[in-house]
Amino acid sequence: MKSFKEEKCEIYLWGEEIKEPVPVIWCHIFSREEGEKIWQQITRPCVLAGVSGRDWNGDFSPWKAEKAFAKSTDFTGGAGEYLRYFEQELLPRAEQNLSFEVKDRGIVGYSMAGLFAVYAMYHSDKFNRIGTMSGSLWFDGWADYAMSHSMKAENPLIYISLGSREHKVRNVRMASVKVCTERLAAHWGKFCPVICESNPGGHFDDPEGRVARGISRLLAYGGKSPTECDVQPAKEIFKHIL
Known part of the structure; x- marks a missing residue:
């Protein structure tokens, strides 16, 4: 595992020693320890690029909104600015450490980082594997925005x-x-393959395992392009498991 510091964050690369081209999966995490737990549970070859140290209520929120908890902080709507910095600075800085040209890239995240992952899907063409695990898709106005934009x-x-x-x-x-998750899954399922899963428990149960499982499922399709994946429509899956 290789790590290096950037402005206000630290980047970790697990699997950077792999020589042949594999998907690079970007994931915002709280700590190196969290990233290690995720990496150890991924079942498919990839490079895991973890970013820690960011302001989750600031960098991952698409627009300003009131805080969700009394002891928390308001959402400041910095996702657009951070995504530009992420794409132009962090991503190329990290991927230059790899021995292959990256042609298959994903972005995943948990909670607010899961919201940022789907936000990136609307504002960037650099990621084709998107994972939102227990994502904050309840965020004020997000579902309506996502369903009315391309x-x-x-x-x-x-x-x-x-x-x-x-x-x-x-x-x-x-x-x-x-x-909100049901609405968005059904909507996205009209345009691309969507894999939906229900996990036992609440929001804080087994976050590392949920992220690792999601990454493994995104990687399970191997060399197939997403449009070739035989994935059941999201609305049918949610009907049975949620």
């Missing part, structure tokens, strides 16, 4: 997972996560 990603393959009890919370905004 994706910039080319031939994306999307993975969505949600805990079976995530919507059973007192916070009204966060309680809408199931409805």
Whole structure:
């Protein structure tokens, strides 16, 4: 594993010693330890590029909104600015350490980082494997925005997972996560393959395992392009498991 520091963050590369071309999966994490746990559970060849140290309520929120918890901070809507910095500075800085030209790239994340992953799908053409694990798809206005705008990603393959009890919370905004996730999964399923899974438990249960499982599922299609994947329509899956 190789690591190096950038402005306000640290980047970790797991699998950077691989010589042949493999997918590079970008994932925003809280710590190196979290990244290690994810890496150890991925079942398919890839390079895992983890980024820690970012402001989750600032860098990953698409626009300003009130904080979700009393002891938290307001969402400052910095996703657009951060995505530009991420694409122009962090991504090329990290990938120049690899011995192959990157042609297959994904972005995944948990909670607010999962929201940022799908935000990137609408504003960047650099990622074709998108994973939102227990993603904050309840974020104010996001579902309506996503359903009324076009994706910039080319031939994306999307993975969505949600805990079976995530919507059973007192916070009204966060309680809408199931409805918002169902709406978006069905919408995205009209345009590209979508893999949907339900996990037992609430939002804070086994985040590393959920991320690793999602990455493994995104990688399971090997050399196939996302448009060739035989994936059941999202609305049919959610009907049975959520």
